[in-house]
Structures are given as structure tokens and as C-alpha cells.
Amino acid sequence: SFSFIPIVGDYLATGLKYLIQFLNYTVAFIDKLPYSLSENIRFSIADTWLTYLFITCIIALIAYRKFRFILLGSSFIIALLISCFWVSYNDLDQRKLVIYNIPQFSAINFIDGNDNILISDIKLTKNRSKLLFHIQNNWINNGVDKEKVVRLDHLLKKYQLSNIYRIDNKNLFTKLNYFQFYDTKIAIIDNQFKLNNIVKKLSVDLLILTKNTKLSIRDMLNLFNPKKIIIDASNSIYTSKRLKEEAKTLNINCWSVLIDGAFQIELK
Numbered sequence: 001s002f003s004f005i006p007i008v009g010d011y012l013a014t015g016l017k018y019l020i021q022f023l024n025y026t027v028a029f030i031d032k033l034p035y036s037l038s039e040n041i042r043f044s045i046a047d048t049w050l051t052y053l054f055i056t057c058i059i060a061l062i063a064y065r066k067f068r069f070i071l072l073g074s075s076f077i078i079a080l081l082i083s084c085f086w087v088s089y090n091d092l093d094q095r096k097l098v099i100y101n102i103p104q105f106s107a108i109n110f111i112d113g114n115d116n117i118l119i120s121d122i123k124l125t126k127n128r129s130k131l132l133f134h135i136q137n138n139w140i141n142n143g144v145d146k147e148k149v150v151r152l153d154h155l156l157k158k159y160q161l162s163n164i165y166r167i168d169n170k171n172l173f174t175k176l177n178y179f180q181f182y183d184t185k186i187a188i189i190d191n192q193f194k195l196n197n198i199v200k201k202l203s204v205d206l207l208i209l210t211k212n213t214k215l216s217i218r219d220m221l222n223l224f225n226p227k228k229i230i231i232d233a234s235n236s237i238y239t240s241k242r243l244k245e246e247a248k249t250l251n252i253n254c255w256s257v258l259i260d261g262a263f264q265i266e267l268k
Contacts, residue, residue, distance in 0.1 A: 042087070042140050050080040091143040095171075095182060095267035099208065099232050101257045102134045106152050106210045106234040108188070109135070110181055112171050116144035119179075119188070121152040121211070121234065150174075152210065155188065182267050187224060189213050201225045209243060210234045217246045230263055231256040 030036050057073030060066070092113045100107040105127075108119040116139060122131050139147070150163050155177045163174055172181050177193070179186040185204045190211040207226035211234050220226075229247055231240050231254065240256045247254035255263050 042143055044083070044087075047080060047083060050076050050083070054080070088143060094142060096142070097181060097184065097186075097206075097265050097267070098138065099230055099257055099263040100134050100138075101233050101262045102130070103233050103258065105130075106232050107131070107135065108208065108232070109138075110169075110172055110179075111142055111144055112169055112181075114143065114145045115169050116147045117167055117169060117172060118147045118149045119152060119155075120149060152188075152190070184265075184267055187226075189215065189220065195219060195223055206230055208232055212236055212239045217243060217250060217252065221250070221252075227253065229254045231258070233257045 054073050054076040057069045057076065061069035061073065094111060094113060096109075096111040098109040098111065100109065102122070106119070106121045110117040110119075118135075120131070122128075148166055148168070150166055154163060155174075157176060160175065167174060172179065174180075177188040177190070179188070184206065186206045186208060187202070187204045188208045188210060191213050192211075193213065193215065195215065201222075201224060203225045205227050207220065207224050207228070208230045210232050213235075217229065229243075229252055231243050235243070235256075235258065237258055240258045244254050244256045244259065257263055
């Protein structure tokens with residue numbers, strides 16, 4: 001609109017440039033201030049509507065100065081607090097096992113109330129952003145605490161005590177590559193697992209296959225009697241298809257994370 005006065009347009013463009021730079025600097029400065037950001041906040045659609053309704057009541061109170069808007073706004077805030085409390089209360093009873101779909105990695109998550117235990121081969125110092133990209137939203141939705149990580153390659157006898165100390169959960173028992181979460185028995189089989197001579201098969205609810213195990217399912221059935229086999233995302237697509245097809249021919253209930261998606265069960 002100021003094109004007919006070139007010098008005015010130049011000054012406006014320069015002013016706009018410095019204004020944008022100032023705004024960017026302000027945002028960056030505030031971002032660096034302690035406690036300036038809030039992370040991992042769970043906000044449902046209902047919570048959002050209650051917040052908007054409360055803000056609307058505040059605006060109406062300022063505009064019309066009617067006492068009823070105070071009462072109405074207070075009722076929305078009380079409803080929001082009750083909603084948050086109820087969700088947090090229900091979280092205390094949750095018992096979940098989640099196996100995430102992170103290609104080339106294992107990520108087995110035990111959620112017990114707010115307790116958050118992750119069995120994984122992801123090196124958090126190098127790949128934490130990759131881990132959070134796939135998992136963080138689920139953690140926020142479940143309202144869990146900071147993760148307690150046990151490395152998959154530490155499921156060995158020499159790490160037994162440190163694993164128990166790190167897990168620190170009376171409802172999750174671990175010994176080597178065997179876990180029991182409440183009444184659910186789990187065995188994790190990787191490419192280092194060796195079959196030993198046994199007298200009696202070990203009954204497990206879930207047999208989790210990781211790291212492109214070279215064993216066939218038929219061989220594993222000599223040692224285990226699983227209710228369900230899970231092929232996690234650390235296996236290649238070729239290995240996943242091979243194992244899933246073998247399980248189908250043996251009439252074994254099988255789930256491939258790469259093919260079927262992330263696996264989750266809720267324990268009662």
C-alpha cells in the first residue's frame with residue numbers, strides 16, 4: 001500500500017525485520033528461564049473445553065460484572081480439578097505391558113500404577129530423542145513417572161542384583177531373561193539364547209523374540225509352552241515374516257510388532 005512512496009516501504013520493511021528479530025530473541029530468552037516451560041502435561045478434550053469455558057466466564061465477568069459468572073467459572077474450575085483427580089486416581093490401578101514399534105530396537109514397557117519400567121536395547125545417551133518420539137505420548141497419557149531403564153543386554157546373572165535394585169517393584173519379578181508381572185509370566189529370547197536339556201517345559205504367557213533370534217519356533221517349543229508369541233521390532237522384516245509364518249503353521253498365537261503394530265495388554 002506504500003509502494004508509491006519507496007522510501008516508506010523500505011523503512012517499514014526494515015522495522016518489521018527488527019521487530020521479528022526482537023520477538024524471536026524474546027521467545028528464546030524466556031525459553032531459557034528456569035521453569036519457563038511445562039512438559040509432559042496431560043490435557044484431555046474435556047479439560048480443554050472446561051478451560052475455555054472458564055476463560056469465557058472471566059471475559060463475561062469483566063464485560064458485564066455479574067456475580068453469576070463468578071459462580072459459573074468456579075463450577076468449571078471445580079469440574080476440571082475433579083476430572084484431573086479422577087484420572088490420576090484411576091492411573092494408580094493401571095497394570096499394562098506395552099511392546100513398542102521402534103524399528104531395529106526392543107522396547108518392552110511395564111506400567112504399574114505410576115511406576116514405569118522399560119526393558120530396552122536403546123542407548124539413551126545417543127537415542128533418547130528417538131525413544132521419546134515413539135513412547136513419550138503414551139507415557140503422558142498414562143500419567144507415569146520417569147522411566148526406570150534396564151538394558152536388554154544386562155539380563156545376565158552378573159547384573160541380577162542391579163536389575164532388581166533398578167526395577168524396585170514388588171509386582172515385577174525378574175531373573176535373567178524371565179519376568180513375572182503379577183500373574184503374567186514372560187520369557188525374552190534373543191540371538192544369544194541357548195537351548196538346554198530340560199525335564200519339563202516352562203509354561204509362559206508371553207514368549208518375546210528379539211534381536212533376530214536364529215532359533216526356530218519349533219525348537220523353542222521344546223523348552224517353552226507359550227500362550228502367545230510376540231516378535232518385537234528389533235527383528236528384521238524378513239525374520240518377522242519367517243517366524244510369524246512358522247507360528248501359523250504350528251497353530252501358535254503370534255503377534256509381530258513390525259507387521260501388526262505395537263502390542264499392549266492390560267492386566268486385571
